[in-house]
Amino acid sequence: MLRLNPDEMAQRVAQDIPDGAYVNLGIGMPTKVANYVSADKQVIYHSENGILGVGPAPAPGEENPNLINAGKQYVTLLPGGCYFDNAESFGMMRGGHLDIAVLGAFQVSSRGDIANWATNNDKFPPAVGGAMDLAVGARQLFVVMRHTTRDNEPKILDECTYPLTGTGVVRRIFTDLAVLDVTTDGLQVVELFGDNTFADVQALTGTRLLPPV
Amino acid sequence: MLRLNPDEMAQRVAQDIPDGAYVNLGIGMPTKVANYVSADKQVIYHSENGILGVGPAPAPGEENPNLINAGKQYVTLLPGGCYFDNAESFGMMRGGHLDIAVLGAFQVSSRGDIANWATNNDKFPPAVGGAMDLAVGARQLFVVMRHTTRDNEPKILDECTYPLTGTGVVRRIFTDLAVLDVTTDGLQVVELFGDNTFADVQALTGTRLLPPV
Amino acid sequence: MIDKQVKAAEDAVADIPDGATIMIGGFGSSGIPLQLIEALRCHGASDLTVISNNAGVAEEGIASLLRDGLVKKIVCSFPRSAGSIWFEKRFEEGSVELELVPQGTLSERIRIAGAGIGGFLTPTGYGTRLAEGKETRIIDGKGYVLEMPLHADFALVRAEYADPWGNLTYNTAGRNFNPMMAAAAKTTIAEVGAVVDIGELHPEHVITPGIFVDRVVAEEKCDVAA
Amino acid sequence: MIDKQVKAAEDAVADIPDGATIMIGGFGSSGIPLQLIEALRCHGASDLTVISNNAGVAEEGIASLLRDGLVKKIVCSFPRSAGSIWFEKRFEEGSVELELVPQGTLSERIRIAGAGIGGFLTPTGYGTRLAEGKETRIIDGKGYVLEMPLHADFALVRAEYADPWGNLTYNTAGRNFNPMMAAAAKTTIAEVGAVVDIGELHPEHVITPGIFVDRVVAEEKCDVAA
Numbered sequence: 086m087l088r089l090n091p092d093e094m095a096q097r098v099a100q101d102i103p104d105g106a107y108v109n110l111g112i113g114m115p116t117k118v119a120n121y122v123s124a125d126k127q128v129i130y131h132s133e134n135g136i137l138g139v140g141p142a143p144a145p146g147e148e149n150p151n152l153i154n155a156g157k158q159y160v161t162l163l164p165g166g167c168y169f170d171n172a173e174s175f176g177m178m179r180g181g182h183l184d185i186a187v188l189g190a191f192q193v194s195s196r197g198d199i200a201n202w203a204t205n206n207d208k209f210p211p212a213v214g215g216a217m218d219l220a221v222g223a224r225q226l227f228v229v230m231r232h233t234t235r236d237n238e239p240k241i242l243d244e245c246t247y248p249l250t251g252t253g254v255v256r257r258i259f260t261d262l263a264v265l266d267v268t269t270d271g272l273q274v275v276e277l278f279g280d281n282t283f284a285d286v287q288a289l290t291g292t293r294l295l296p297p298v
Numbered sequence: 299m300l301r302l303n304p305d306e307m308a309q310r311v312a313q314d315i316p317d318g319a320y321v322n323l324g325i326g327m328p329t330k331v332a333n334y335v336s337a338d339k340q341v342i343y344h345s346e347n348g349i350l351g352v353g354p355a356p357a358p359g360e361e362n363p364n365l366i367n368a369g370k371q372y373v374t375l376l377p378g379g380c381y382f383d384n385a386e387s388f389g390m391m392r393g394g395h396l397d398i399a400v401l402g403a404f405q406v407s408s409r410g411d412i413a414n415w416a417t418n419n420d421k422f423p424p425a426v427g428g429a430m431d432l433a434v435g436a437r438q439l440f441v442v443m444r445h446t447t448r449d450n451e452p453k454i455l456d457e458c459t460y461p462l463t464g465t466g467v468v469r470r471i472f473t474d475l476a477v478l479d480v481t482t483d484g485l486q487v488v489e490l491f492g493d494n495t496f497a498d499v500q501a502l503t504g505t506r507l508l509p510p511v
Numbered sequence: 512m513i514d515k516q517v518k519a520a521e522d523a524v525a526d527i528p529d530g531a532t533i534m535i536g537g538f539g540s541s542g543i544p545l546q547l548i549e550a551l552r553c554h555g556a557s558d559l560t561v562i563s564n565n566a567g568v569a570e571e572g573i574a575s576l577l578r579d580g581l582v583k584k585i586v587c588s589f590p591r592s593a594g595s596i597w598f599e600k601r602f603e604e605g606s607v608e609l610e611l612v613p614q615g616t617l618s619e620r621i622r623i624a625g626a627g628i629g630g631f632l633t634p635t636g637y638g639t640r641l642a643e644g645k646e647t648r649i650i651d652g653k654g655y656v657l658e659m660p661l662h663a664d665f666a667l668v669r670a671e672y673a674d675p676w677g678n679l680t681y682n683t684a685g686r687n688f689n690p691m692m693a694a695a696a697k698t699t700i701a702e703v704g705a706v707v708d709i710g711e712l713h714p715e716h717v718i719t720p721g722i723f724v725d726r727v728v729a730e731e732k733c734d735v736a737a
Numbered sequence: 738m739i740d741k742q743v744k745a746a747e748d749a750v751a752d753i754p755d756g757a758t759i760m761i762g763g764f765g766s767s768g769i770p771l772q773l774i775e776a777l778r779c780h781g782a783s784d785l786t787v788i789s790n791n792a793g794v795a796e797e798g799i800a801s802l803l804r805d806g807l808v809k810k811i812v813c814s815f816p817r818s819a820g821s822i823w824f825e826k827r828f829e830e831g832s833v834e835l836e837l838v839p840q841g842t843l844s845e846r847i848r849i850a851g852a853g854i855g856g857f858l859t860p861t862g863y864g865t866r867l868a869e870g871k872e873t874r875i876i877d878g879k880g881y882v883l884e885m886p887l888h889a890d891f892a893l894v895r896a897e898y899a900d901p902w903g904n905l906t907y908n909t910a911g912r913n914f915n916p917m918m919a920a921a922a923k924t925t926i927a928e929v930g931a932v933v934d935i936g937e938l939h940p941e942h943v944i945t946p947g948i949f950v951d952r953v954v955a956e957e958k959c960d961v962a963a
Contacts, residue, residue, distance in 0.1 A: 151911035157765035164710030167717035175841025179627025218841035252864040364685035370539035377936030380943035388615025392853025431615035629858035
């Protein structure tokens, strides 16, 4: 089976980011997506702490400790970008002004529920950040994650077993095996990577999938 | 009886504006108060449309049609003043950040209800503006108005007969006859102008007053 | 490249249909998109619901829409000013419906629409006629009224400067309702004094981020014969 | 003349009592009033409730308050970051209570406290564990959670420039929670890079109007031996 590596997954997500889109990239693998959006597209990146028009990392020595992204990495601002407070930043999300948010996830359900902020391990102190606001707010929510856990347990399930981040919000799932859309009929496979077969992918999934049309 | 004229009433209100206060002056007679605040006090005036630090009228020919106060008069901005949007302006009011608001009124009740936005004449189209927000928001609400109508009907009553602007919000009433405080025991006369007697003022009032202590 | 500029006001408003709900920025004479309103009037969309702080005076702005019979309903805090003759006439004859909203409730209802909030509790208006029929509750002894968001199909706003991404700055108190309205409408059209190049607006000084703005029209500096 | 400047951070925080609720601005390393926090730590007020987006990392900022055992409860969206050792230790041993709030709900709860709003309906968190025990309702088929204001006794904020009236501007993304917190506390103390004369901040560029700020402390530019 072909399993994309994280960079290849980010590259696949980047294909679905349209020119002119306002996009929020979650912490971790989603942040890599920006590296693969083709140069002929102009995409405006939002950072939840209060930035539109996030640019690349600064040159060494040029860092401003105030100018960081949601993942606490130093960033720059593109010409045309601007700053605002956190309440306005989350108003942008909740108000449906972002075209796309890309999040990682522990689990996604067949109805588009997402679990990405807590496991069932209560010893680990919880943290939620902006995940729940992004989940409900963006016009389209993309999830990018491995299709299974490292132990090959499915992460795409009838019902999430981890605490939910949002219910019925995921639009498209990009895994290392395939691309799936959440539809009213269920999870629709829209693309299989390499020679991966529908049966291969179904076998690693915890809910019934609809084959590519 | 001594009846103050509107400028004298404004002058009396101005005595009760402390140094350093943030103050909103309503449209009409309250606006005159600024003319009588003594020059040794620094008072910061708020205008509901989105100004802090309202200054005097501009010199002829210097008017900016965008720079107006709530009464739609041309104004200027003092050094140290700033602009903000209407939602933030009303957040300042409702959030209790203004020390004093001064409003005119048709009627005030013994419990501090105020009626100043509509009469019972339904043919006259209504308008409310910021009156209700100012009524609930300022830390202290001062009312400045004639003690009676032009027909000598009382405007200070057991209950307002006109539609209410806010309930239990007035702190002090400045009329052309006297100054009255709203207390939990009722309306307390705190000052009688000139030779006006308590009996004179009580006779022109539609609710029982408490005599000066 | 992202460029939200539209050459003519008439093109910017051409897709506004009959029956649309339209927010119009401004307070008194300040911060009103007069050229967009005039283009809308010429375009002739009717049965409009207009959300604005005032209802226009003399023959200008919203007053001209009322005069031409294009307005079905107005949501407003202060419709009656010296010279608001067309509002008064249409109101008296019963041809325009009025929803009167306290000013701070109006701006916050618009703000929450843009921010994806489903309602808010305000002390303003509690115990008054303007709270009649609305849900209320007492919290810590203080009365509150539940107020709901005001959304719109289009917002017509007025700003001082824009860049091609639609970032906006304002002129003094001309800011008023414009930033909230820009965020609360499906399509926001900004009339501006001038358009500057990308990067010319300082990122700390932008008041309305371009994400809220769909079309930018530079003001016509001189009168053009119709 | 109105002049809100206080010379030393230690004087600015001297009246913060045990048991106070304190908002502290900042996001990650950005826009944190580090010198005010250090003054608060030395002042030694305990049993504090801290409202902040993060819980500090290493030995700095809020982490130092947690280390010294001054914090009873923290209201926070993202307490756990790389290096948040003191939060993790105090949480595991059960000596600090955590109220976890989604970030946008946190900033809006702070905002409405400053704006005199009694509550708001947000779709964020609906159907999740963080809405358990909260009032919910469905509007037009969408679920909402009723969230209440977060007030504070004191706010410690960080800005770039102030004038003597307390008007503030910020440095890039250092703005974050600071403007909402400035408005939501009974007493707001601003640590700033520098204080400029009245009139030097452009009135269109002021982000936090001085009405929200009670005390201004200019940053100590060089380290002073204790």
